[in-house]
Amino acid sequence: MKEIKIGTCIPGTKAVEWLPHMVDLGFESFELTFHMSLEGTDLKALAQKTKEIIGDRDISISSIGLYCNPIQYQEHQKSLEYVIDHASDFGATVVNTFAGAYEGKPVEDAITKFGEVFGELTKRAAHKNIKIGIENCPMGGSYEAATCNIGFNPKAWEKMFNQVPAENLGLEWEPTHQMVQLIDPIAQLKEWVGKVVHIHGKDATIDYDGIKKFGIFGAKDFVYHRTPGYGDSNWTDIISILQGGGYEGDICIEGYHDPIYGGEWELTSQLHGLEYLKWCRGGAFKPCPWMK
Numbered sequence: 229m230k231e232i233k234i235g236t237c238i239p240g241t242k243a244v245e246w247l248p249h250m251v252d253l254g255f256e257s258f259e260l261t262f263h264m265s266l267e268g269t270d271l272k273a274l275a276q277k278t279k280e281i282i283g284d285r286d287i288s289i290s291s292i293g294l295y296c297n298p299i300q301y302q303e304h305q306k307s308l309e310y311v312i313d314h315a316s317d318f319g320a321t322v323v324n325t326f327a328g329a330y331e332g333k334p335v336e337d338a339i340t341k342f343g344e345v346f347g348e349l350t351k352r353a354a355h356k357n358i359k360i361g362i363e364n365c366p367m368g369g370s371y372e373a374a375t376c377n378i379g380f381n382p383k384a385w386e387k388m389f390n391q392v393p394a395e396n397l398g399l400e401w402e403p404t405h406q407m408v409q410l411i412d413p414i415a416q417l418k419e420w421v422g423k424v425v426h427i428h429g430k431d432a433t434i435d436y437d438g439i440k441k442f443g444i445f446g447a448k449d450f451v452y453h454r455t456p457g458y459g460d461s462n463w464t465d466i467i468s469i470l471q472g473g474g475y476e477g478d479i480c481i482e483g484y485h486d487p488i489y490g491g492e493w494e495l496t497s498q499l500h501g502l503e504y505l506k507w508c509r510g511g512a513f514k515p516c517p518w519m520k
Contacts (some may be wrong), residue, residue: 232471233478234505235258235479235480236250236498236502240260240274241267247281251281254506255502256288258287258288258327260278260318261292262293262295264304266294269290288319290320290321292310292315292323293324294323296308296325296332298325299341300329305474308323308325309349312358313356313379322400322425323353323358325363326377327379327384328378329369329378331374334372335381335383338374341386342391343391344352345512346394346397347394350396353398360383360396360400366381389423393475396425398423399420399424399425400427401420401426402431403466410444424470426477431454432454432460433451434450453486453487457496458500462509463504463505464508479505481498481501483501
């Protein structure tokens with residue numbers, strides 16, 4: 229059993245600026261993220277710069293995230309192909325993204341196109357020994373009116389993975405995006421752990437008293453994204469399920485969402501999440517000399 233590393237997410241366009249301040253804070257891995265566009269980033273050059281910054285530290289760039297809509301926009305698909313082709317320059321083994329959608333249309337309308345797009349992307353990724361993870365974020369959409377990601381609900385996952393049964397296609401999972409749908413994340417993870425290829429370290433707090441009074445249709449917020457350690461989830465259970473299911477990747481904290489510990493408290497919040505998640509996994513691995 230490999231120890232699950234604990235890291236954090238950094239915007240790809242800020243990596244050269246931020247990494248020098250973060251490599252000695254205890255993070256064991258990083259995901260470099262982009263939203264909808266690479267903004268002209270030369271990935272080969274960025275990979276070289278990140279390697280120079282990390283140096284000989286035992287830290288990895290585990291994954292590259294380009295969260296876009298490759299179903300609706302061909303240029304997004306082309307950008308994903310570029311990321312897949314250059315992820316290994318960073319030493320990354322996972323590329324994360326959205327499943328895409330036809331904006332404003334039902335999830336079902338995009339399933340066939342998902343099969344076409346990701347059938348090709350997974351083949352390309354397989355040649356590079358890269359896994360593709362679909363983040364489980366609704367992005368403000370619903371099953372009847374998706375925005376840019378149909379891959380937020382297990383009903384859709386079943387159809388998606390039937391369309392593309394490739395072993396290197398899976399989920400970039402976090403409990404938050406299921407909690408906003410009032411789905412039990414622990415029960416879900418037990419069922420789907422075999423398809424998890426990457427984990428985002430983000431949690432949520434559900435205001436059940438508010439739900440009883442105002443419901444869930446927007447009169448009052450009923451769920452808040454949180455840094456791990458401040459939310460409702462038991463990450464000891466989550467990590468145990470991941471370890472028991474054979475997961476050997478990392479958990480990258482996805483910050484900049486906590487409504488209380490954000491802003492000038494952001495780094496404090498992430499470092500708390502880092503130490504909390506390390507504690508939940510049992511601390512640092514120590515070999516047992518009499519159990520060889």
